[in-house]
Amino acid sequence: MTRWSVAFGAIASREVLRFVHQRERFLAALVRPLVWLLVFAAGFRAALGLAITPPYQTYIPYETYILPGLCGMILLFNGMQSSLSLVYDRETGSMRLLLTAPLPRGFLLFAKLCGATFIGILQVYAFLGIAAAFGVDAPAWGYLAVLPALVLAGLMLGALGLALSSFIKQLENFAGVMNFVIFPMFFLSSALYPLWKMAESSRLLHDICLANPFTHAVELIRFALYLQWNGWALLWTGLATVAFMALALWGYDPARGLVRRKG
Template sequence: MTYLPAFRAIVIREALRFVHQRERFIAALVRPLVWLLVFAAGFRAALGLSITPPYQTYITYETYIVPGLCGMILLFNGMQSSLSLVYDREMGSMRLLLTAPLPRWFLLFSKLCGATFIGVLQCYAFLAIAWAFDITAPAIGYLTVLPALVLAGLMLGALGLALSSFIKQLENFAGVMNFVIFPMFFLSSALYPLWKMAESSELLHDICAANPFTHAVELIRFALHGELSPSALLWTGIAAFVFMALAIWGYDPARGMVRRKR
């Protein structure tokens, strides 16, 4: 009975923090909209797209990058959520949370769920704006994409938790974010198909194929068209488990990084 109130309190705290930071919501939407409405206009003529699953016909470039931009929203949201952990640790509130009489993995998972909930809401807001610009998906896709967004959000949020356990100071977080976010985003299928990357370099294609963010994007892409990609589901789930295990280890005062920072 003590788990549910604690879970609810942590999730509500994350939601209230997000509500009070309106700039964060605006920035989360402006970033993908710039790619969708500005960059896509230039790439449309330069990048030809063939018929590849889950698409049954030729599509516009704007349609192709929508799943990748949803992944971008979840990626940045996961990193920003982990930034709040570093801030809380410096201010001392994180120590109070971790000393609660509950398993540490449960506290971290509750915070992860709160961050994922916020990221999913941001994705649906972005999909609604894209729909207003006539960049749509099948109607059933807006329902079937929900589990994919949740799993991708958990995976990317767990990555942020793992990174936050290794960051000692708030000032160092920006550099770590750039070192992780941009390689993960650009070395993926978010902006261009993997077969396009293979035409340029087989090595880059292999790196993109091994990128967990690629599998998260493909999971969202197939789900947005009412289909399931078993391989993307498998690798996204494995990555989420590995990142969460690493985060739990990092916040374990007996073995992880938190003990070394005190």
């Protein structure tokens, strides 16, 4: 157990130290959602009316509605950024050294995933603090209740990043893949508008949004932030986490995945 705990701490702390030395990454993680919250929301507030819908008990400003979606945005971008570091590590050879350690490959990847998730949660709480300072807040206990939802959502999106990194051969190709994954996942979700609004314009788009695992991660955060339970969102976010992690393990399997092809 000592060997396992030391390895877990070393891998996770490496992710944290890498983040600490990249201050611009922290600022970029906050600028994106703050622009949406303070600039875009001001324009959408008049155009998009919101009816009373769970978990809200009354009519709410548009800024309040998109707050959980922007938390999900932070976790999504952080998961992709973490996977970018994996592609870089593989090109420099440090990833190969990590995966040859005398520990299960799944444990090594999970340790890296936990470090990335911890960083994403720190960014989310920093954003929530700034949003509260601008008057966009949630119930006081909601900031604590949302923590498990943030952990699961962060693990799901980080596992997605792990899976993608196992199939990206070159660092130069990563930006295109990120755009191909991030923007459809974010815009085809309930992060910016309720699904019933999407259904009014297109039933097909509504169904796509409903099948999007990012939608369920956002709804899990939304309900937890307002001290309510959403079992359906929890189920689908958990299943997506398992599926993405299994895909990542398959991709990093030296007998079948990218590690063997690169070798």
